[in-house]
Amino acid sequence: MTREEARQKAEKLVGQMTIEERASQLKFDAPAIERLGIPTYNWWNEALHGVARAGSATVFPQAIGLAAMFDDELLGKIADIIATEGRAKYNAYSSEDDRDIYKGLTFWSPNVNIFRDPRWGRGHETYGEDPYLTSRLGVAFVKGLQGDKETMKAAACAKHFAVHSGPEALRHEFDAVVSQKDLYETYLPAFEALVKEAGVESVMGAYNRTNGEPCCGSKTLLKDILRDDWGFEGHVVSDCWAIRDFYQNHNVVPGPKEAVKMAMDAGCDLNCGCTYAYVSAALKSGLITQEQITQACIRLFTTRFMLGLFGGSEFDDIPYEVVECKAHQSLAVEAAVKGTVLLKNDGMLPLNRENIKTVGVVGPNANSRAALAGNYHGTSSRYITVLEGIQDAAGEDIRVLYSEGAHLYKDKVENLAWKDDRISEAVIVAKHSDLTIAVLGLDETMEGEEADDGNVGEAGDKVSLGLPESQQRLLKAVIETGKPVVVVLMAGSAMDLTYADTHARAVVQAWYPGALGGRAVADILFGDAAPGGKLPVTFYYDSADLPEFTDYSMKNRTYRYVEKEVLYPFGFGLTYGKAQVVEAYLTQDISLDSDIQICCILENQGSRDVEEVVQVYIRDLESKYAVRNHSLCAFKRVTVKAGEKQPLYMSIDRKALMIVDDAGQRYVDSKKFMLYVGTSQPDERSRALSDANVIEIPVDL
DSSP states (O other), X not given: OOHHHXXXXXXXXXXXXXXXXXXXXXXXXXXXXXXXXXXOEEOOBOOSSSSOSSSBOOOOOOHHHHHTTOOHHHXXXXXXXXXXXXXXXXXXHHHTTOOOTTOXXXXXXXXXXXXXXXXXXXXXXXOOSOHHHHHHHHHHHHHHHHOSSSSOSSBOEEEEXXXXXXXXXXXXXXXXXXXXXXXXXXXXXXXXXXXXXXXXXXXXXXXXXXXXXXGGGOIIIIIIIIIIITOOOSEEEOOTTTTTHHHHTSOSSSSHHHHHHHHHHHTOOBBSSSGGGGHHHHHHTXXXXXXXXXXXXXXXXXXXXXXXXXXXXXXXXXXXXGTTOHHHHHHHHHHHHHHOEEEEESSOOSOOGGGOSEEEEESTTTTOSHHHHOSSOOBOSOOOOHHHHHHHHHOTTSEXXXXXXXXXXXXXXSTTSOTTTTHHHHHHXXXXXXXXXXXXXXXXTTSSSSOOSSSTTOTTSOSSSSOOHHHHHHHHHHHTTOSOEEEEEEOSSOOOOHHHHHHOSEEEEOOSOOTTXXXXXXXXXXXXXXXXXXXXXOBOSOSTTSOOTTOOOOTTOHHHHOOSOOSBOTTOOBOSSOEEEEEEEESSOOOTTSOEEEEXXXXXXXXXXXXXXXXXXXEESSOTTSOSSOEEEEEEEEEEOTTOEEEEEEEEOGGGGEEEOTTSOEEEOOSEEEEEEESSOSSHHHHHHHOOOEEEEEEXX
């Protein structure tokens, strides 16, 4: 049904409720109103990379790994599958009258915050550091999740609004101070796209303050920008217990009733937390009105009607058997392959089975299920670790030796043992092998949300960009055997891989590749599949030149503003083939009234079919408000057969010609631009690493 039809139904139903009943529905764990036939509903559910926290589901690669695919079309299909499994589980749970947390159809995903600093622990929940890439992927995910049918398949939520990316330890009290230019140029575009283009049903406020206002009670963010400027018609939900922070941590109001007033005045409809238990008290104290309560309740029931929760829908017959079905699992493995990024390869990969008798596999993430899943994940009925994937792919004629090598972050594996108690075993494995695959990195206990326990008390964020010292010692010991070493990094963020880049024969960034991700990694190592990912974040040499973590200015952050050479640039990624853009040109005259149309010719100069990501960047050559470097403005993942040339037509939104000035205004301020078309950024480091063509197209207005 249309939103207007759903709203009319909601108004009629809410009109039959007492004011106390309406107030009760503004909490995430909304109780039943039996006399009106309204069942209990828990609004809190997660679907970051699969239906999460409610039992079995297909566990896709973590969001940052999905971003590395640079494939919005495939991400939309994945989101549709997530919604299908969500519906199947909801149907089954509801038939058992199980309406517990994580079992509804309102998914608090995606996370479209900008991964501005590689130390932020929750960055792997995002689509990376670029607002354009994040916007395109976020729009695809929301459209895939919500669907285009008469009934909304599931409700998506854009979070965390806004200017939110650490530090985790300070988030409940932190004020993210940001200029209007950075706000509108970097932090808001993805949210705006999800509202205006994708029709996202929900927006979640952030924990922190932005320019002095708590985000979940910010008139600037929730009323002026979200509803008045962008025309948002869905509902707003607080982050969990964020409204309590108003008086306990931000200290902007004296108590819970005043916190209710601040949140409801700004337009926060739903409280994840406990503070809206004081809604009735705030009403009796004259701090809020009955009209505010009613409006919030109508918005929430509009969503429930749009989901078909009171009259049935075409999705009610989706059977439970679709959960973790073969087709969904296969797509999860395909996504892991497409998102895996080959950072270095001196010819070592792919491995030739005929030349190998023994493979050594070492490292704390080699046989780790936790390193497959990331965070906000479901439960898979089967996991394939990297070790298991290699064992399966190696076949009967190759012996696979294994050593954990080191604890993920502690000095030893066994409590009573000496320091580095597994390193000698790893060295033995390396010495007895033709080559060693070192599977290193982190997991959700070391980078994640607030209270993670493996990162020396940094509350989810990383202390530095380096590997844990236990793993650094392991890698050095294995390298020093003189045997060839391939490093597979399983982590959700940019890390200092300088040592691996210098000493290892190949470096593979596998992210958190999903429950069956070990199969994808092994297929890539043995050449049964080719790596196809590109970095959605910049990999720096170290953190020495990074600004203070608490500084939200974009100066010297991300590829658009970085001032020095980096280790691996945004957009970089090798493959096993050789496809290059050999020609690119405008296909029509430039006009401010239409998008820019280009054609490029992609040639596969190798002997193997390949998938490549054609990337287009734009640079404003005149305006003083232009970003320091250049900005991604289009991308397309394509398959090119060996020896073939393929024309590719691409459209660039005319907004790419616009700058954002110091007041946050967006307009065209230049007559001269340069487009760069290739398979990487146009910076010198990317060109040196990939040896790929970048075609320049001058644009004059």
